[in-house]
Each structure stands twice: as structure tokens, then as C-alpha cells.
Amino acid sequence: MRIEQLQHIIEVNNKKSISEAAKTFFMSQPQLSHSMKNLEDELGYKLFRRNRGGLIPTCQGKEVVGLAREIINTIEELKSLASGEANLTGNLSLTLAPGAFNSFAGLLLTRFNEKYPNVNLMITEDIGIAIVDKVAMGACLMGVPVWTSNDDDTMRKLLDSNDLAYEEIIEDDLCLVIGKRHPLAAKESIELADLEGMTFVDYCGRYRNLLRNCGIDTAKREFLIVYNREVMKTIIAKNQGIAVFPRFFLHNDLFFEQELLSYRAIEKITDKVKMKMYLIYSRTEPLSHSAKQLKKMLSEIIAGNPS
Template identity: 30%
Template sequence: MNLTHLRYLLEVERTGSITKAAQNLYMGQPNLSKAIKELESEIGITVFKRTSRGVEPTRKGAEFLSYAHTIISQVDELESLYKPRPDNAVELCVSVPRASYVSTAFAAFAGRFVNEPHVDLRYKETSSMGAVNDVASGESDFAIVRFQTIYERYFVHLLREQELDYEPLWEFKMMLLMSETHPLAHYDDVPYHMLSGFTEIVHGDFQVPSLSFSQINKDASFSSPSKRLYIYDRGSQFELLRQVRGSYLWVSPMPDEVVQRNGLVLRHCALADLSNKDVIAYPRKRPIGEHGRALIDRIRREIDSIHG
């Protein structure tokens, strides 16, 4: 049995005619009939029976053809993944934190290639450790790794250990994201203790190592039990902030357009004095290519627009 014969059978099934199938396959009808008989002899069943309208699968033939469809589909998918790409193909895979400034930049970047014939862009939001692993294993072309500056030495050592180079992207302080109807939305600078009793939305796979504000700022602990809602899909966070009254989320600074479109507000917090860094990590022996650099330039422009 070979894949070519399976493709012959599927074409006969599709057309319902050996004559039409032979024409579509650019082969003579006798040769196609011979190939079908040889395959039927090999597998020990009759795949097609003749009718007044042409041919149709037998009961066992229909079962065999369903498996043949699966096999051919998987082979085609495998070939498409690993066959040589044309020189003008647009290919890029990145691993990044859950950050709106990055996703906004990526959307603008991807929009440039809508008319290109070969595009394979992969955008993965993950934790800092996941991002490091992705780029170290070759799954991603580059990664944006986020960490608190107090852990910079740890992450620099980790990147060097994985034979990765890095370059700074920006340094920032986290902000509070909440609904414009949130009881604390009227504050420009929200007192940390006033968050007590409200629900914090947390990404469940945040970077490691990491400490909460209450662990780092000894005077910032809440007197009442904390409320947390853990999520693993960034797409749901805006809806939750709108629907769960009093909920909030710690985020990196965001584009105004994204905040306003979702009916949200960004607020400072006096105790959010820990600096965070996003750095670009990539393999030491494989510099970032043309498309990767174009995306990074677009991300930097997004950061500049946030800074105003």
C-alpha cells in the first residue's frame, strides 16, 4: 500500500466515477482501475461497487476510506509544516508577557502582511520562565522576559546560563487597572490600604520568583482577608473587570486606546514603588532576523506613545 494509491481512491470517491477520477489525475482509466484492483487485493476488501450512476463505496470500503482521509490529511499537514518555505515567506515566533502594549504592537505588525502569500506568525503569551525556556529551546525566535528589578541579577544569570543575549526594552512601575465605575476610580493615586476588601484579578502563571506587595512592603498588608480571582486567559480580564464589581488588576502601563475602548481606567498606587523590567532575549548564536527587528521597532514605538 502506498500514499499515491490512497489518493487515487479518495479522488474516485470524490467524483463517484473512475473515468472522471482518471481525467483529474491525468492518467488512463485502465491504469487507474488496475491500481484500485491491486490495492483491493492487498487489503482483502472491495472498496467500490458499480452502480447505474458510476461507483460508490461498499460498507467496508467506506470504513477504509474514512481512515484514508485521516492518513492523507495528516501527511499533508506534516508536509506543509516541514517543506521548504519560499525565500519571501514571513515567519516569526515570539513569547511575551501578558501585556496590552505588546499585543497592540503585534496586531499592527501582523496587519502589514495581509497581502503576502506565505505568512506564519506565532504569538505566545506566557510567564517569564516560560518565555526563557521557549527561546532557549528554539521554539521562539525571541522573547520578552519580565521581572522585578530586585531579581535582575537572578534573571541575567539565567539568561547567560541558557546562552541567551538580552537587551533592555523598558523599565516601569505597575499600575492599577479597574472599571471606570470602580468605587476607587476617582482617585488619581489609590491608597494601597483602600484596596482591602476588593477582588484582585491575578494571572495564575505569573513569573517565578515573585513577591506580592504585602511581602515586600511590610507596611502594606491588609487587615482583612484578601480576595483573588485567578485567570489563565488574558482575553477574559477586561470582561471580568467590567462585570465583577470592585475588581482590579496590576498591569504594566497600557495604550490609552485599549483602556478607553474597554471602559476602564489606569490608576497609580503610592506603594507600587518596585520597578519592573521587560527585556528582549534571543539566542547568542542566532541574532534576531529582519521581521523580528521590525516587530521590536513597532513595540518600541508603542512604548514611546505610552510615555507621551
């Protein structure tokens, strides 16, 4: 049994295809098939079987793949101790919720690449439920979805049902975002009555139900639905609308740094509803040493931003 064979079966499990897995190792399909057959002959049982979705592990195969991951991760940690963390290698994938992507992806990529230049980190953007699905299916290693405190129990049950681990990174306020010269900019705290007759900018149509749940009569409000955050911020900066948005989504943003936009607490909403950001990953597959370092850095960057 060789280390390469363990790497081979891990990749076959990930890709569900020998031909696709072979591309990772710059091997031909027959070469990888031969490697797997030799390992199965040595162990005395089949590791994979075929169904409509491709190759899936047998009962013994699941255990072997799990043990193989632990062995490979342990070897990676031993190498890092011997040669220094800067020499860590591998591929990591992370999917962030839209606001988190806008605020933290650039900073995370820069810092991680500086410290671990040989690890290939890919960061993509998606919405909450899609992030849960991607991590559950193994399409990405870790994810950072966001939801309200009202949905916390429901989302935790969903994560548990998908055998996903989750750690709360930060909890923050839901605030009113306004332009520098907006009439409400002079007020330190906003009451619901102050929002009468205002035009709301709704990012992707996600916040209307939230406003309704907070006691705002959305039937009497004009909504501009936009699908681009920069367009949303431009409209607000020109005082053509206001928005309700999680406060931590405003970090590292030029509109706020240049004081074109600001945020205010909303009476009976800011204290009532909180926005929660979680880090999620599989409970069943151990994280590699490089993945643990990414997890640590991600939490430090997000939780370390001032509110």
C-alpha cells in the first residue's frame, strides 16, 4: 500500500469518476484503474461500485476513504512541522454569502496567499441555502452563509440533517443604510414612523419579508429591487432610496470609508432581529492542516473587524 494509492481513492471518491480523477494526477485512466485494483487486491474487497451518478464507495470503501483522509492529513501536518507552514500545499475551496464575499474575500485571499503561497485557495459567492447544499455535496470544502436570528433554529436543524458542523463567527445588527445627505442622516436612531413614505432599495428581493416580519407595512412602501450591490449603494448614496442591511456587510467598503453612506439603528428592529454569520463544513471528513489554518484565519478576519 502506497501513499499515492490513498490519494487516488480520495480523488475518485470526490470526482465519482476514474477518468476525471486521473486528470488530477496527470495519469491515464488505465493507470489509475490499475492502481485501484492493486489496492483492492491487497485489501481483499471492493472499494467502489457504480450507479447512475458514477462511482460511489462500498461500505468498506467509505471506511477506507475516511481513514485515507486522516492519513493524508496527518502526513501533511508532519510535513508542515518539518518544513514550515509556508510550504503547505493543496487546494481549498470556500463559498461566501454575497455580503461576506464583498467585505472579506479580498482581504482573506491576500493574507492567506502571503502566509501559505503554495496553497491554492478558490473563493466563490452564493446565497445561504445554496452554500449549505454545496458543502453537503462536497462541491466546496467550507462555506459562510448568513441568516437572521428568527431563522436560527430552522437553519441549525437543516445543517444537522446534512451532517454539517457549524460555528457562529459573528452576530450583528440589522441597520438602516442611508446616504450622506438623506433627511434621516441627522438622526442618531430611527423610529418606524420615520420610515413612512420612504423608498426602499431591496437587494435581490430578499429583505421585504424581513421588513414585514419586523412590523413595517411593506404594502405602503415603494421598493426598488436591484441585483447588484454596487448599484444598490449608488442609489442610496444619491439619496434616491434607503435600505435595511446587516451591519457587518459594510466593512472594507469604499462607500462607507468615503462617508458617502452611513448606517443607523432602527428602533424595535435593531434590538429585535440579529444577523448571524456561520462557518460550516462536513462533520464526517476531517479537515486538513491547511484547511484548519484557513478556518482560523477566516474567523479572525471576520470577527476581528470592528462593529
